[in-house]
Amino acid sequence: MRSLFRLVAAVVLCTRPALAWEYWGGDRGGQRFSPLTQITPDNVGTLVRGWEFRTGDLDARPPEVMKRTKFEVTPLLVEDSLILCTPFNEVIALDPGTGAQKWRFDPKISMAQRPANRFVCRGVAHWTDDRAADGAACKSRIFTGTNDTRLIALDARTGKPCADFGNAGEIKIDAGMKLAWPGEFQITSAPVTGRGVVVVGSAIGDNRRVDAPLGAVRAFDARTGQPRWTFDPLVHDGIEAGHSNVWAPMSVDEERGLVFLPTTSPSPDFWGGKRPGNDKHANSVVALRIETGELVWAFQTVHHDVWDYDLPAQPTLARIDTGSDMRDVVIQPTKQGFVFVLDRDTGKPVWPVEERAVPQNGADGEQLSPTQPFPTHVPPLLTQRITADDVAGLLPGIGSSACEKLLAQSRNEGLYTPPSTQGTIVYPMTGGGVNWGSAAFDPVNQVLYANVSHAAHIITLIPRDQAKGFDPPPGHDFGQQEGAPFAMSRALAKSAVGSPCNKPPWGETVAVDLKAGKILWHSTVGTSEDLAPLGIALDTGTPLVNGVAITAGGLVFTGAMDAYLRAFDARSGRLLWLGRLPVPGVANPMTYLWKGEQYVVIGAGGHSEAGTSVGDSVVAFRLPRQGEGVSLLARLIDRPGGRFAAKAVATGAVLIVLVGLFRRWRRRRRVKVV
Incomplete structure (x- = not known):
C-alpha cells in the first residue's frame, strides 16, 4: 500500500x-x-x-554599508525569468540559462538608515491577475517589501511599477507611532498572495523598549492596493507590550482561503512582567481567512516567552500519513528544535502535546508560565541542554576552561531556564534550532x-540603575528594554579561542x-x-x-x-x-x-x-x-581544506626555489672571494 x-x-x-x-518556499505551503x-x-x-551573476553591490556600496548586509534571497522562476531582490531591495530579473540581466528596478532606499535586522531581503512574491487581459501590463505582478517599509508592485515581465496599485505602484506602510530610529521597523521576508489579496508582515527592532511598534500583519487588494484588513497577533487587554509581529515567511492554502502566520515573542524579549499571562496569540501558529483577516484558529508553542523563542520558520503545509489516515497538516519547526504537527482545519495537534513543568523563579516582577508545551511523537531535532560534559574548546584541552567557568557561574537548569541578573544559559540559543x-x-x-x-547564549538582565551608560563587552548584544526594570545583554557562549x-x-x-x-x-x-x-x-x-x-x-x-x-x-x-x-x-x-x-x-x-x-x-x-567537465585537481582544490593545502604546497614550492637561489648565490659569492 x-x-x-x-x-x-x-x-x-x-x-x-x-x-x-514559483514561490519563496517552492510552493505556497513552503515544502x-x-x-x-x-x-x-x-x-x-x-x-x-x-553561470554567476553579480548584483554590483560590492562595487557600488561603501564597505561600511556592505558590513550591514545579509544576502538571504531565494529567487523565483516566473515569466521565463529568475527574479530576486538584493539586500537593498533592488529587484532583478535574470535569464535562467545564462544569468544575464533582463531588467532591474531600484526603489532607492536610503543608505543612511540603520535597519534593526540589517539590510536584507529574503525574496519576492508573484501573482497573476486572472481578470486582466492577456498581454496587459501588470497582469503578472511581483510584490516586494522594503527595508523602509514600502510594499511595491512591479510588472513581472518588464520590472516597471504597476501604476494602478497604491500610489504609482507602491504603498508606504505606517508603523503607527514615531520610530526610535530610522530602521526600527522594516520588511525582511517576502509577501504572500492568495485570492486576490497580498499579505505582508514586518520585522521590528528587539529589546529597545516595551512600547515598541505594533506587530500588525497587513493585507491589501492585489490589484488596487486598497487596504483589506490588519491583524495584531498580540491581545493587548491589560498588558503593556508593543509587538508580537510576523517577520518570518508566511504560507497560504489557496483552496481553503487561509494564510498561516508564524508569530513572534512580545516586546521586550527577556522580561515580561508588564505582560502577564500567556500573551495570546504571540509565539503561535495563527490561521486567518486571507480575504477578511478573520481568526480561524491559533496554537501557541511558547507561553509567556522570555527567551526570544519566537517562530522564525515558515509553516510547512503538507499532506501526511499519520498511521491511521492521510491528513492535511501544518508543520511548524521551532528554535528549540521542536516539531509541532497541527491539523490544518482546526489547529489541534495531530499527535499529543504535553504541558510539562519548567524552571521557575524568574527575575523580580516576572510572572512565568508554570508549564510549556512539549510535542511527544516527533523527537526534538537537537539536544536541549548543555552540561559540563558537553563543553569543549576548539581542540581538546584548548580554550575549554573559559566555557567551564561560564557554565559554573550561570543559571542553567535546562530548557526554559528564566533570564537572570546572574546570567542564564539559553540552549538552544535564540537563533538556534530551526531558523x-x-x-x-x-x-x-x-x-x-x-x-x-x-x-x-548567555542572557544577562541588568538592573535599570546599572543600565544607563552600560558599556557592553565586545561581542555582546545590548538592549535597554526601556520601560522594564532591566536592560539585557546577550552573548554567544564562546571559548577562549572564539x-x-x-x-x-x-x-x-x-x-x-x-x-x-x-x-x-x-x-x-x-x-x-x-x-x-x-x-x-x-x-x-x-x-x-x-x-x-x-x-x-x-x-x-x-x-x-x-x-x-x-x-x-x-x-x-x-x-x-x-x-x-x-x-x-x-x-x-x-x-x-x-x-x-x-x-x-x-x-x-x-x-x-x-x-x-x-x-x-x-x-x-x-x-x-558534452566536452565540459572539471579536472580531478580542481575537484580536490574545491574540497574543504583544498585551497589551504594548495596554498601550503605552493608556498612550500616557492620557499624551496628561494632557498635554492640563495644557496646558489652563496656559492658564487664564495668563489669570487677566493
Whole structure:
C-alpha cells in the first residue's frame, strides 16, 4: 500500500506545473520540494558552474554599508525569468540559462538608515491577475517589501511599477507611532498572495523598549492596493507590550482561503512582567481567512516567552500519513528544535502535546508560565541542554576552561531556564534550532528535512540603575528594554579561542520520518575554512540559519557559513558533492528546469552578522554538457581544506626555489672571494 501511495504521489507531482520554483518556499505551503530528477546521487558529483551573476553591490556600496548586509534571497522562476531582490531591495530579473540581466528596478532606499535586522531581503512574491487581459501590463505582478517599509508592485515581465496599485505602484506602510530610529521597523521576508489579496508582515527592532511598534500583519487588494484588513497577533487587554509581529515567511492554502502566520515573542524579549499571562496569540501558529483577516484558529508553542523563542520558520503545509489516515497538516519547526504537527482545519495537534513543568523563579516582577508545551511523537531535532560534559574548546584541552567557568557561574537548569541578573544559559540559543530557512518536506517519501544550529547564549538582565551608560563587552548584544526594570545583554557562549562552548557539530541537516516519529539521520554541514585563520578546514559544522531544497531525484541541497553549496543523499545523509562559491551562501537554494537542463541556484553574498566575508553573487550549477567537465585537481582544490593545502604546497614550492637561489648565490659569492 505504501509503495502504491508513493507511485500515485509521484505521478501527481510530476504532472502538475511544478517544474518551476514559483514561490519563496517552492510552493505556497513552503515544502521546498522539487519533482525534478535529472540530477541524481549518481551524477551530482559532476555538476559544473553554469553561470554567476553579480548584483554590483560590492562595487557600488561603501564597505561600511556592505558590513550591514545579509544576502538571504531565494529567487523565483516566473515569466521565463529568475527574479530576486538584493539586500537593498533592488529587484532583478535574470535569464535562467545564462544569468544575464533582463531588467532591474531600484526603489532607492536610503543608505543612511540603520535597519534593526540589517539590510536584507529574503525574496519576492508573484501573482497573476486572472481578470486582466492577456498581454496587459501588470497582469503578472511581483510584490516586494522594503527595508523602509514600502510594499511595491512591479510588472513581472518588464520590472516597471504597476501604476494602478497604491500610489504609482507602491504603498508606504505606517508603523503607527514615531520610530526610535530610522530602521526600527522594516520588511525582511517576502509577501504572500492568495485570492486576490497580498499579505505582508514586518520585522521590528528587539529589546529597545516595551512600547515598541505594533506587530500588525497587513493585507491589501492585489490589484488596487486598497487596504483589506490588519491583524495584531498580540491581545493587548491589560498588558503593556508593543509587538508580537510576523517577520518570518508566511504560507497560504489557496483552496481553503487561509494564510498561516508564524508569530513572534512580545516586546521586550527577556522580561515580561508588564505582560502577564500567556500573551495570546504571540509565539503561535495563527490561521486567518486571507480575504477578511478573520481568526480561524491559533496554537501557541511558547507561553509567556522570555527567551526570544519566537517562530522564525515558515509553516510547512503538507499532506501526511499519520498511521491511521492521510491528513492535511501544518508543520511548524521551532528554535528549540521542536516539531509541532497541527491539523490544518482546526489547529489541534495531530499527535499529543504535553504541558510539562519548567524552571521557575524568574527575575523580580516576572510572572512565568508554570508549564510549556512539549510535542511527544516527533523527537526534538537537537539536544536541549548543555552540561559540563558537553563543553569543549576548539581542540581538546584548548580554550575549554573559559566555557567551564561560564557554565559554573550561570543559571542553567535546562530548557526554559528564566533570564537572570546572574546570567542564564539559553540552549538552544535564540537563533538556534530551526531558523528562517524553515523545513522541507518530501511528500512522496513522507520525510521532513531541516537545518539546525547547536550553540548557547548567555542572557544577562541588568538592573535599570546599572543600565544607563552600560558599556557592553565586545561581542555582546545590548538592549535597554526601556520601560522594564532591566536592560539585557546577550552573548554567544564562546571559548577562549572564539569557538562555541558546546562540542561540535555546530550545524547539521536532520531528516525525520514523521509517521514513525523517528530521526533518520544527522549530517554535519559546514567547516571552519572560511571563518578560521589561514583557511584551516575543520569539520565542525557551522551555525545554519538558512534551509535546504530537496528533489525527487533523491538529493538535499544546502549552503552554510563556509563558501560551499552541498548535496547530500536524501536517504542516507551521505555528503555527495560540494560546489565552491565566491563567499558563503547563507540563503535557501532552489532548483528549476530550463530548456531541458536542471539548474541548482543559491545566493552567495555572505552574512555580515555571522562575521563571514560578504559578496553579491548568485551562482547556478548544472550537469556538464558534452566536452565540459572539471579536472580531478580542481575537484580536490574545491574540497574543504583544498585551497589551504594548495596554498601550503605552493608556498612550500616557492620557499624551496628561494632557498635554492640563495644557496646558489652563496656559492658564487664564495668563489669570487677566493
